[in-house]
Amino acid sequence: MIVMKTIGSILVITSSAGIGFFFSSEMKSRIEDLKELRKLIVLLRGDIRYANTPLPEAIHSIARRHDGAFKQFFHFIYEKLSELSGETFSQVWKEAVEKELCNTSLLKKDKLDLIQFGENLGYLDKEMQMNTLDLYISQIEDEIEDLSKNVKEKSYLFNSLGIMAGIFITIVMI
Amino acid sequence: MNAKEELLKIFSLKLRTILGRLNISFDYLQEIRLRMNAPLLIVYENKEFFVTEDSKLVMDPARALVVNKNEIRETMEYISNYSLYAFEEEIRQGFITINGGHRIGIAGKVIMDNDSIKGMKHISFINVRLAHQVQGCADPVLPYIINKKYGEIYHTLIISPPRCGKTTLLRDLIRQLSNGSVYLKGMSVGVVDERSEIGACYMGTPQNELGIRTDILDCCPKAKGMMILIRSMSPQIIAVDEIGSQEDLEAIDYVIGCGCKLIATVHGSSIEDIKSKPVLCELVRKGLFERYIILSNIKSIGHLDEIYDSRGRRIYPFLEENKEKEDKLL
Numbered sequence: 358m359i360v361m362k363t364i365g366s367i368l369v370i371t372s373s374a375g376i377g378f379f380f381s382s383e384m385k386s387r388i389e390d391l392k393e394l395r396k397l398i399v400l401l402r403g404d405i406r407y408a409n410t411p412l413p414e415a416i417h418s419i420a421r422r423h424d425g426a427f428k429q430f431f432h433f434i435y436e437k438l439s440e441l442s443g444e445t446f447s448q449v450w451k452e453a454v455e456k457e458l459c460n461t462s463l464l465k466k467d468k469l470d471l472i473q474f475g476e477n478l479g480y481l482d483k484e485m486q487m488n489t490l491d492l493y494i495s496q497i498e499d500e501i502e503d504l505s506k507n508v509k510e511k512s513y514l515f516n517s518l519g520i521m522a523g524i525f526i527t528i529v530m531i
Numbered sequence: 532m533n534a535k536e537e538l539l540k541i542f543s544l545k546l547r548t549i550l551g552r553l554n555i556s557f558d559y560l561q562e563i564r565l566r567m568n569a570p571l572l573i574v575y576e577n578k579e580f581f582v583t584e585d586s587k588l589v590m591d592p593a594r595a596l597v598v599n600k601n602e603i604r605e606t607m608e609y610i611s612n613y614s615l616y617a618f619e620e621e622i623r624q625g626f627i628t629i630n631g632g633h634r635i636g637i638a639g640k641v642i643m644d645n646d647s648i649k650g651m652k653h654i655s656f657i658n659v660r661l662a663h664q665v666q667g668c669a670d671p672v673l674p675y676i677i678n679k680k681y682g683e684i685y686h687t688l689i690i691s692p693p694r695c696g697k698t699t700l701l702r703d704l705i706r707q708l709s710n711g712s713v714y715l716k717g718m719s720v721g722v723v724d725e726r727s728e729i730g731a732c733y734m735g736t737p738q739n740e741l742g743i744r745t746d747i748l749d750c751c752p753k754a755k756g757m758m759i760l761i762r763s764m765s766p767q768i769i770a771v772d773e774i775g776s777q778e779d780l781e782a783i784d785y786v787i788g789c790g791c792k793l794i795a796t797v798h799g800s801s802i803e804d805i806k807s808k809p810v811l812c813e814l815v816r817k818g819l820f821e822r823y824i825i826l827s828n829i830k831s832i833g834h835l836d837e838i839y840d841s842r843g844r845r846i847y848p849f850l851e852e853n854k855e856k857e858d859k860l861l
Contacts, residue, residue, distance in 0.1 A: 411614035438613060443544040443605060446613040479608075482650055483616040 362531060369530070370523030377519015381512035386462040388504050393425050394463075394471075395497045402490040405483070412446065412479050413438040430457040450475030470496060537631050538661070543605035546571070549596065552586035560661055561694065561832075567603055567655040570595030577832060600655075607654050610635055622651050624726075632662035632731020632738050662731060664739050668696070668833055669703035675838050675847055676704075676794075676822050677714045684708065684715070684768060686787060686819060689796040690805060691826035696833030697796040698728050698772055700826065702739055704794060705729065705770050709742025719744045721766030721791075723756030729772055754782035761789050770794045777810055787819060801825060802839060818842070 397419055404415040413435055420431035430453050437449045444452075451472050458468060470493070477489040535557045539547045550563070555575055562574035570592045571582045580588040581595030589595060610627060611618050621627045627635045639654035676687045687704075691697035711717030724730050724747050730737035732749040741747065746764045748756045753771050760766055769786050771779075774795045786793050799805045802823055806812045814820065823839040838847035 405616070409617045409619075411612035411617045413612055413614075441540060441544075441609055445605075445608065479611075479613045479615065482619050486616045 366527040366531070369527050370520065373523035373526065374516070374519040377515045377517070377522070380519075381515035383462050384504065384508060384511060384515070387464065387467075388501060388508065390426060390461045390463055391467065391497055391501050391504070393427060395494060395501070397423060397427055397431070398490060398494055398497070402487070402494070405486055405490070409483065426461045427458075430454075433457045446479045447472075447476040450478070467500070534631060538633060538659075541606060541609045541629060541635070541659070543602045543609070546598075546602055546606065549582060549584065549586050553582065553588070554586070555588070557661070558663065562661065563659040565598045565603060565606060565657040565659075567600055568597060571598050577828060603655060603657065606657060607637075610657075619650060623648050625651075626726070628727035628731065630733040630738065632728065634660045634662065634726070634728060636660065662728065662739070663699060664702065665696070665699050665833070666703060666706070666740070669700055669707055671835050672700065672704065672824055672838070673707060673712060674714060675824075679714070682715065684718075684792045684794075685821035686792055687794045687822040687824060688805075688814070688820040689794070689824045689826065690799045690801065691796070692800050692828075693798060694832070695826045695828045697826055699833055700824070701770060701772060701794060701796050702729055702741065705745060705768075706740055706742045708768055709744040717742070717744050718767040719746070719765070720768045720770060721745075721757075721760035721764050722747045722770045723751055723753050723760060724749050725751060725753050725756065725772065729770070752778075754778040757782040757786050761786065761791060766791060768792045768794060772796050773798065775808075775810060780810055780813060783814070783819065793820075795820075800827070802843065 400419055400422075401415055404410045404418065410418075416431050416438075417435040420428055420435055423431070433453045433456065434449055437444070437453070438446070454468050454472050454475070458471075463471075474489065474493040478486070480486075480489075535551075538557070539551050542550060546565075549571075553573075559576045560573060561577070562572075564572040564574075566572075572595070573580050573582060573588070575588070580590065581592050583589055583594050584596045607615075610629060615622070618627050622637065625636060625638065627637065629635060636656075636658035637651065637654050638656040639651045641651055642649045676685050677683075678685055689697045689700055691700075705720050705722060708715070708718055709720045720742065722729055722741065722745060724732065727749055729739070730741050730745075730747040730749065731739050732747060735749070737747055746760065746766065748760055751759065753774065754776070757769055757771065760769060769791050771793075772795075774780075774783065774797055783793060783795070797805065797811060799808070799811075802815060802825070806815050818841045821841045825836045825838070827834050827836045829836075835847070837845055840846050
């Protein structure tokens, strides 16, 4: 009986600790994803600012050069835009955010921001593009800064909460 | 992808299907006009037709398909490749050149910034003007602009109203002079293509054949471009389209002074018409051009009407009385 209880307790504690670790690592990879996204948007801004490159072309060149989690996202947008199927740029962008970013650690809020950013792309003149891109980049930077400030404390909190919760459940069950 | 599909790509899905089903030869299609809440119109073989929803050409506007706001918006999105900002300069001038060399004229609400045009919004009128290469169309003109004695060409001005094929003629002249012909060996030609109409460069590659000895300065203002070409590419002939400003005139003086030969085009219907224009009259008065080619579309597009020499004597169609006068003089 004691053996069973011990095995049970170990299972409960490891799984709840695992949940804690999962949350803390998700938070870290969200920061990584946001940094990656910022890098790509800066590339996009450069292409538009210096070469006046149209969006599909700029997006295609990012998809070709980049090899991370966002490759498929940019590739999807390029492919879809090339079809000229009657959808507007913002519709294609939104569809790509909803379909192609499931394997990243971005939160729903990040995705909503990204969709909103897409709504203003391609619209009006170059100055407006620069403003939109700059605004979005500073938005991501703020988010990264906020997260980085608390990442140590929060990941420690998630880790210890996970273990503590496991111990607590074990005690209650025993 | 052929030229027809390439062109149709710029239209909205619905218009693309309708225009694609039209039973016409795209080689003779001149214009496609889209106006908000107005019938879809095409100019084919110099005649105007309305297009119905089931792709038939009719003369009655009531039966035609009415273009709505969404079609215009979608078409504009495809023309600009989803990126209006990339065509800021072109929009300011009122037209965009697309792959294939076709010129898209646009009109809408103009946004002003002090005294200059900043851009355009609510674009509601689109005119797609199709560019055609007619190889060999310069054949009848070529012998008249060549100075066999010196093995060079005359400074030539092509005068024609819009839609009469002056750019098409210029393009073929450039091609034949650059490649060489039975009359003259090939010469190096510099083209200043301010509106990307002559070479129709798309991402740097000319879409039209301009010959093997041709250098193209794409999207460059004419006056500046002529100077750059002379300094950088040492051309024997310089070709430009639609001259008219004071700046152009100064650059032309420079070109002629450098020993280059010049071929230019201008909007107009006759030499008298050019003489009545403020800047251009100067050109005729100075006698800078040695050949004036006048086109019209009375009989067909690009019909060669008349050719005059620098003293205003008609040399094509050649008049018998002129010949007699010349004989007497000799």
